[in-house]
Amino acid sequence: SNSSAVLAFDLGASSGRALLGEITASDHDSPGILKITEIHRFANTPVQMGDHLHWNFPMLLQEVKHGIRKAFQDGYRPVSYGIDSWGVDYGLIDRNGELIGVPYHYRDLRTEGMVEETCKQVGRERLFQESGLQFMPFNTIFQLNAMVKAKSPMLDIADKFLLTPDLLNYFLTGVQACEFTMATTTQLYHVTEGKWNERLMDELGLPSSLFLEPVQPGSVIGRLQDAVAQELGVPAIKAIAVASHDTESAVVAVPANAARFAYLVCGTWSLLGTELPEPLVHPEVLEEDFSNEGGAYQSYQLLKNIMGLWILQECKRQWGNQGLKYSYAELVELAEDAESFRSLIHPDDLRFMNPADMTAEIRDYCLETGQPVPQSAGEYVQCILQSLALRYREVLERMEVLTGQSYDGLHMVGGGIQNELLCRYTANAMGRTVWAGPVEASAIGNMLVQFVANGTLRSREEGVELVKRSFPLAWYEPESSGDWEAAFLRYKSLIGQQQAQP
Numbered sequence: 001s002n003s004s005a006v007l008a009f010d011l012g013a014s015s016g017r018a019l020l021g022e023i024t025a026s027d028h029d030s031p032g033i034l035k036i037t038e039i040h041r042f043a044n045t046p047v048q049m050g051d052h053l054h055w056n057f058p059m060l061l062q063e064v065k066h067g068i069r070k071a072f073q074d075g076y077r078p079v080s081y082g083i084d085s086w087g088v089d090y091g092l093i094d095r096n097g098e099l100i101g102v103p104y105h106y107r108d109l110r111t112e113g114m115v116e117e118t119c120k121q122v123g124r125e126r127l128f129q130e131s132g133l134q135f136m137p138f139n140t141i142f143q144l145n146a147m148v149k150a151k152s153p154m155l156d157i158a159d160k161f162l163l164t165p166d167l168l169n170y171f172l173t174g175v176q177a178c179e180f181t182m183a184t185t186t187q188l189y190h191v192t193e194g195k196w197n198e199r200l201m202d203e204l205g206l207p208s209s210l211f212l213e214p215v216q217p218g219s220v221i222g223r224l225q226d227a228v229a230q231e232l233g234v235p236a237i238k239a240i241a242v243a244s245h246d247t248e249s250a251v252v253a254v255p256a257n258a259a260r261f262a263y264l265v266c267g268t269w270s271l272l273g274t275e276l277p278e279p280l281v282h283p284e285v286l287e288e289d290f291s292n293e294g295g296a297y298q299s300y301q302l303l304k305n306i307m308g309l310w311i312l313q314e315c316k317r318q319w320g321n322q323g324l325k326y327s328y329a330e331l332v333e334l335a336e337d338a339e340s341f342r343s344l345i346h347p348d349d350l351r352f353m354n355p356a357d358m359t360a361e362i363r364d365y366c367l368e369t370g371q372p373v374p375q376s377a378g379e380y381v382q383c384i385l386q387s388l389a390l391r392y393r394e395v396l397e398r399m400e401v402l403t404g405q406s407y408d409g410l411h412m413v414g415g416g417i418q419n420e421l422l423c424r425y426t427a428n429a430m431g432r433t434v435w436a437g438p439v440e441a442s443a444i445g446n447m448l449v450q451f452v453a454n455g456t457l458r459s460r461e462e463g464v465e466l467v468k469r470s471f472p473l474a475w476y477e478p479e480s481s482g483d484w485e486a487a488f489l490r491y492k493s494l495i496g497q498q499q500a501q502p
């Protein structure tokens with residue numbers, strides 16, 4: 001193993017993994033290839049505690065520690081590690097440096113009604129113009145405002161606010177830091193002024209002293225603290241703040257040729273977007289409810305958060321609880337055999353955000369919209385995948401209007417592209433090419449930022465070339481699309497019908 005290897009932790013809403021990355025060259029003349037090796041993989045299962053849904057934070061820290069130990073036990077010598085995770089979630093630290101309470105899960109229901117209430121308080125347009133973000137009920141601002149409204153005593157003793165990757169890094173290094181890309185998911189960051197929105201914090205009754213000055217991806221946070229290095233029996237390797245929001249790490253690894261490209265980061269969520277040098281905060285962006293998220297290397301990502309494979313994950317979990325333990329491969333096969341376009345849903349209807357019973361929610365949606373109710377697992381999965389593909393087309397077309405750009409095709413990355421049927425459907429729905437890969441985009445983008453920070457790579461661009469050389473791309477060309485055209489019209493009238501309802 002060579003001296004420039006790095007370790008990437010990518011924490012998703014359903015699982016986490018540790019991947020080792022090393023650049024290997026077969027001989028001195030040929031450029032290197034990125035080799036990634038899975039060191040450790042673990043489930044990330046949220047815990048309902050009384051009225052609230054939480055992350056099992058001590059377990060996550062334990063699994064990250066285990067991943068570091070295991071990398072060395074397996075004979076690798078990473079010089080640094082970096083952590084990326086889902087956005088928006090955080091822990092509060094008291095003045096003695098201890099974690100207050102158990103970090104909440106973004107799907108916890110305490111944020112119900114908070115978007116409306118917060119907008120009434122500070123103004124919806126203003127909130128969009130200053131934050132550049134889509135109104136997702138779980139954005140940090142709404143979580144914190146729910147704590148303010150509940151007069152949470154935790155806020156009274158909070159000294160610092162740390163987002164999930166920063167929180168993990170704090171317990172590994174002893175250093176409190178705030179990484180920029182995560183900071184921009186809070187909706188408390190002023191996206192055009194490029195700093196925390198202290199006026200907004202004041203108005204909401206949030207002490208601005210909680211929030212640390214953000215550092216850019218690629219910054220060195222510190223090293224493993226001695227006690228941790230000893231506990232794990234490893235050297236005190238460097239901790240690097242990567243693009244610690246998983247979506248932003250994934251974007252760094254998109255193997256695009258064009259400067260302007262459209263991507264879909266496909267996991268529990270589907271993030272469809274494009275990279276821009278500046279945030280776009282004009283009124284149409286607000287109307288279309290897109291986000292401008294801070295990315296690595298001074299970029300802004302204009303994107304829309306789409307409910308994604310969560311809907312399928314929940315159905316699968318539910319069937320599993322009923323003793324029907326399908327694999328994803330089996331579900332996809334059943335879907336392919338089921339009738340096409342029998343029923344369609346609007347994936348981003350908020351009712352699908354966290355229902356107690358996902359299949360019942362889909363069933364009710366179909367009943368309420370006068371469509372046949374799915375009868376079999378295959379029909380449910382077909383409905384979900386085809387609806388998602390239609391939603392992707394709709395969002396891509398809206399994005400073209402907002403940016404004034406057109407896109408030849410869509411780069412799909414992330415774990416969701418292992419669902420080849422979804423990739424095929426997406427190409428068909430759009431009538432454009434889908435380039436799928438790499439699967440481990442977030443972990444790879446995480447590694448690239450570390451390689452650049454460590455001087456192993458000269459630039460992000462070198463990193464993108466490395467990705468193109470190292471990982472095969474799957475191409476999906478659209479098949480004859482008459483049926484998809486008709487389905488798209490049906491889908492659009494369904495959405496129109498939905499929006500017309502009070």
Ligand code: LFR
Pocket residue numbers: 012013085086087088089106245246247267268269271305
């Ligand atoms: C994707 C993601 C999205 C964010 C959602 C919740 O994993 O990070 O970007 O909106 O999770 O945090």
